[in-house]
Amino acid sequence: MGKATGFLEYQRMNPKKRPPEERIKDWDELRLPQDPEDLKIQGARCMNCGIPFCHGSALLNGMAAGCPLQNLIPEWNELVYKGQWQEAYKRLIRTNPFPEFTGRVCPAPCEGSCTEGYIMESVAINSLEYEIIERAFKEGWVVPPKAKPTGKKVAVVGSGPSGMSAAYYLNVVGHEVTVFERNDRPGGLMMYGIPNMKLDKSFVERRIELMKASGIQFILNTEVGKDIPAQELVDKYDAVVLCAGATKARGLDVEGKDLKGVYFAVDFLKATTKSLLDSKLEDGNYISAKGKNVIIIGGGDTGTDCVATSIRHGCESVHQFEIMPEPPEKRNEETNPWPEWPLKLKVDYGQEEAISLYGKDPRNYLISTKKIIGNEQGEVKEVHTVQITWVKNEAGRMIPQEVPGSEKVWKADLVLLAMGFLGPEDTIPSELELERDPRSNVKADYKVFETNVEKVFAAGDMRRGQSLIVWAINEGKLAAREVDKYLMGKSVIK
Template structure:
C-alpha cells in the first residue's frame, strides 16, 4: 500500500472534461489531461484490500463485478503513488493488451466493485489507467512485439477488440497471423461503432500500426463468407479464430419501421464516422449527402431525432446528432428510470451499481436544450410518414410494469397516455441478436439458444476442427473489456492446439 491512510485523507477527483458548449463544436476527445500530482493522490486512495474485488471479473446476478481482464489494479495504483510510471505500465500491460481502449470506453466494473465504493466514492481506476497508458506511449515504452516463429499460421476473422486481442497474443508467441476485415479500415466497432469524441481514431490507428510493425497482416475490404469462402481459410490456415461480433441488429416490429429516415443506430454511427474520416473532418456545410468517397451517410442536421433504446449506443447517437446540428433529440426507454443511488437490498455491493448515470451525450443535450433527453416507461406504437415515404412522427404510449399470471414482469399500457412526437430521423438502439449467418451457415457451426456461436468459455473451439470463436460472436453483445479477455483466452487455446501447450496467461 502506497499510503495507509490515503483513502481517508484524499477525496475522489473525477477527470475533467471540456465544457459541453465547447466540445459539441468538434469531434475531438472530451477528456482533459490530469496533473501528475493529482494522479499521485488518487493512487494513494487505493486501500490495497485483503480481497481486491476490483480485479475479480466474476458474474453476479447477471452482471460483471470487477475487471474481466483481472488487472493488477492495487499494484499499479501503488506504483503511481510512488511515481514509478514505467513499472506501473509494465504491471498494467501484463493483463491488459489495449488499455488505451478500455480506459476510454469501458464502464469500469472495477470501480463498481471497489471496496471503498461500499462506504465512500471508489478509486478513480479508469482515469489512472488512462494516464498510465498515455504516458507509456508518450515515453516510447509501448513497442511492437513478436515471438520466435513457430511456422504455424492463423487466420483471425474480424478486427474488433476480440480479433485484435487474439491476433496480438498469437503473434507475440510466434505464429504468423492474418486478420481479415470487411471494412476499409481495421478496428471493427472501435473504428466505426464508437464516435470519435469518445475514442479518437488516431488512437486506434496508433495501435494498429504497432501491430503491423510486429508482423501482423491485415486484409481489408474482404468479407469472409461473401468475397472469399470461409472454408478456404479453414483449408489454408492451421487455425481460424472467428471474432465476427454480434452485428445482427434488433429491429422494431411496428407499423412504419420501413419508412425513410428509420435506421439502425450502428449504421448511423458507422456512416457518420466514415464520412468524417474520408473527408478528413471537413465541416458539415462543405458536404452533401455523399462523403468524400461517394458513400451515403445519414445526416441529422436540422432534424427532429428520436432514439429508441438506451445504453452506450443511444448516448453516442445523442452526441453525434447534436454535433451535426439536430433540431431536437429525444431518447425512449421502455424500462423505468434507475434510482439516483444504489438500492442495497436489491443491488448490494459488489454487484454493478444500477443507478442513474448522466453520460456525456445527456450532459450535452441538457446544456443545449435545458433538459435530459431520456424518457422512461414509454413504448413506440407506430411511425407515421409523409407522402414521400419519409418518417415525420412517432406515436407512443406510456407503460407500467406489472406481474403477469406466471409471475413475470410485463409492460402494461397506461390509459390516456398516447402522445405524438415529431420525428424526421429515428434511430434504433435496441441491441443485437447475435452474429450474422453467412460464416456459421457455410461451416455448419453449432449455435446456442441465443444464436451465438457455440464454444465453451475457456475452450473456445467450435464443433468444426481447428475453428475457434471469441468475443460477442460467442458470448453475445457485451463490453469491450470482455472481448479483449476472450480474445486473449482464445489465443491461449489456439496456441495449445497448435503447440501442445501455451505460454499465454
C-alpha cells in the same frame, strides 16, 4: 499499499471534460489531461484491501463484477502513487494489451466492485489506467513485440477488440497471424461503432500500426463468407479464430418501421465516422441529423452516442426513449448489493450536451413506441408512443402494461433504433455448419472456445453475444491461449 490513510485523507477527483458548449462544435475527444500530482493522490486512495474485488472476474446477476481481464489494479495504483510510472505500465500490460481502449470506453466494472466504493467514492481506477498508457506511449515504452516464429499460420476473422486481442497474443508467441476485416479500416466497432469524440480513431490506428510492425497482416475490404469462402481459411490455415461480432441489429416491429428516415443506430454512427475520417464530413456520405427532430429508441451507450452525434450534426431536437424505468440515484442495497455493478442513474456525455443545449435531459422512461407515421413521400414525420408500467403476469414474469390515456405524438424527421443486437450474422456459421446456442451465438464453451468444427475457434461477441469491450479483449486473449495449446500442445499465454 502506498499510503495507509490515503482513502481517508483524499477525495476522488474525476478527470475534467471540455465544456459541453465547446465540445459540441467539433469531434475531438472530451477528456482533459490530469495533473500528475493529482494522479498520485488518486493512486494513494487505493486501500490495497485484503480481497481486491476490483480485479476479480465474475458475473453477478448477469453483470460484470470486477475486471474481466483481472488487471492488477492495486499494484499499479501504488506504483502511480510512488511515481514509478514505467513499472505501473509493466504491471498494466501484463493483463491488458490495449489499455488505451479500455481507459477510454470501458464502463469500469472494476470501480463498481471497489471495496472503498462500498462506503465512499471508489478509486478512480479508469482514469489511472488511461494516464498510465498515455504516458507509456509518450515516453516510448510501447514497442511492437517480437517472437521466434513457430511456423504455424492462424487466420483471425474480424478486427474488433476480440480479434485484435487474439491476433496480439497469437503473434506474441510466434504464430503467423492474418486478420480479415470486411471494412476499409481495421478496428471493428471501435473504429466505426464508437464516435470519434469518445474514442479518437488516431489511437486505434496507432495500435494497428504497432501490430503491423510486430508482423501481423491485415487484409481489408474482404468479407469472409462472401468475398472469400470460410472453408478456404479452414483449409489454408492451421487454425481459424472467429471474432466477427454480434452485428445483427435488433429491429422494431411496428407500423412504419420501413419508412424513409428510420435507421439502425449502428449504420448512423458508422456512416458519420467513415465520412469524418474520409473527408471531415465534406463528402456528405452520411445520415445527417442537421435541422431534424431526432427520436432515438433505446438507451445504453449506443443511444448516448446517437444523442451526441445528432447534436454535432446540428439537429433541431433530440429525444431518447427507454422502455425501462428511470434508475435510482443511489444503489439499491437490497436488490443490487455491492460488489454487483451498481444500477444507478448517471448522466453521460451525450445527455450532458443535450441538457446544456436544450435545458433538459433527452431521456424519456417507461415509454413504448406504438407506430411510426410517414408523409405522402414515405418519409417519417411522427412517432406515436404510450407510457407503460411493469407488472407481474400469472407466471411471475415482469411484462409491460400500457397506461390508459398516456398516448402521445412526437414530431420526428429521423428515427434511430438503438436497441442492441440479436447475435452474429449467419453467413459464416451457415457455411461451416457451426453449432449455435439458444441465442444464435456460435457455440463454444468459455475457456475452451473451440467450436464443433475442427481447428475453428470463436470468441468475443460472436460467441457470448453483445457485451463490453473488456470482455471481448479477455475472450480474444483466452481463445489465443487455447489456439496456442491446440497448435503447440501447451501455452505460455496466461
